[in-house]
Amino acid sequence: KQEVTQIPAALSVPEGENLVLNCSFTDSAIYNLQWFRQDPGKGLTSLLLIQSSQREQTSGRLNASLDKSSGRSTLYIAASQPGDSATYLCAGWNQAGTALIFGKGTTLSVSS
Amino acid sequence: NAGVMQNPRHLVRRRGQEARLRCSPMKGHSHVYWYRQLPEEGLKFMVYLQKENIIDESGMPKERFSAEFPKEGPSILRIQQVVRGDSAAYFCASSPSGTPYEQYFGPGTRLTVT
Numbered sequence: 001k002q003e004v005t006q007i008p009a010a011l012s013v014p015e016g017e018n019l020v021l022n023c024s025f026t027d028s029a030i031y032n033l034q035w036f037r038q039d040p041g042k043g044l045t046s047l048l049l050i051q052s053s054q055r056e057q058t059s060g061r062l063n064a065s066l067d068k069s070s071g072r073s074t075l076y077i078a079a080s081q082p083g084d085s086a087t088y089l090c091a092g093w094n095q096a097g098t099a100l101i102f103g104k105g106t107t108l109s110v111s112s
Numbered sequence: 113n114a115g116v117m118q119n120p121r122h123l124v125r126r127r128g129q130e131a132r133l134r135c136s137p138m139k140g141h142s143h144v145y146w147y148r149q150l151p152e153e154g155l156k157f158m159v160y161l162q163k164e165n166i167i168d169e170s171g172m173p174k175e176r177f178s179a180e181f182p183k184e185g186p187s188i189l190r191i192q193q194v195v196r197g198d199s200a201a202y203f204c205a206s207s208p209s210g211t212p213y214e215q216y217f218g219p220g221t222r223l224t225v226t
Contacts, residue, residue: 004154032213043116043203043217044155089155093213098168099145099157100215 002027006090006103013080014111021075021106023090030092033066034100035075038087047088048075080110114139116206116218117186124224131191131198133221137206144187145215146179149201161187194225 003026013019023033032051036044048057048064050073056065061078073090087107091100117136125131137144146158157171161181172179176194181187191198201222205215 034213036217041219043219044205045217046215049213091155096168097213098160099171100147100155101157102147102154104152104154 002030002092002094002101004090004092004101004103006088006106008106009104010107010109012109012111015080015082017080017110018076018078019080019108021077021088021090021108023073023075023103025071025073025092025101028068028071029095030068030071031095031097032093033064033073034091034093035062035064035073036089036091038089038105044089077108080108082110082112084108085110116204116216118202118204118218118221120221121219122222122224124226125194126226127195128193131194131223131225133189133191133202133204133223135187135189135204135206135218137187137204138208138216141206141208141216143207143209144181145205145207146187146189147203147205149203149220151200155203158189191223194223196225199223199225 005024007022034049035047050057050066063076066073087105089105091102144161147155149155159172159179160168176192178190201220203220204218207215
């Protein structure tokens with residue numbers, strides 16, 4: 001059964017720092033991996049999708065990598081800003097492509 | 113183009129009552145997914161529906177929960193005889209085709225059972 005774990009659960013950094021959020025999954029048969037952002041009281045916003053044949057994706061200050069052999073993904077945020085404060089969720093797709101399996105998230109707080 | 117709409121945004125029910133949660137997918141989307149986020153837990157997949165069909169309900173509790181996506185109108189997640197453990201945020205997502213990687217999430221319905 002696929003399980004997704006995110007470390008750390010919470011992170012506080014000063015503005016301008018580069019940071020790394022970690023995600024691990026138990027089943028290397030994970031199909032694709034996706035990172036989301038969740039703001040309080042809001043829905044989820046997709047940040048990056050890494051397909052199973054890819055190793056990384058970049059969007060602006062965000063870079064996500066996927067290493068299926070070790071069962072890990074990382075989300076790198078460069079030059080963090082207070083507006084980056086949110087909960088970041090990592091999710092893997094099941095092989096049928098019908099459902100996302102989510103970690104519990106990392107809650108990030110960036111202080112100015 | 114309006115996003116995924118969910119209503120109500122907040123719902124309070126007493127134990128034993130029924131809860132009906134509605135999800136209107138984005139225009140042109142015919143696939144709907146429901147997820148539940150319990151306090152201190154991650155989002156858990158519940159059910160995947162196409163118009164008039166349930167495709168994957170492997171995450172649905174066996175009792176009291178049902179979902180539908182009729183030919184016309186929103187998708188409905190129905191919880192009968194609610195208990196306190198049903199208190200959670202329920203999120204709906206939609207996608208435009210059988211390719212799920214373009215899921216767009218709604219703002220969620222926060223259900224509180226008193």
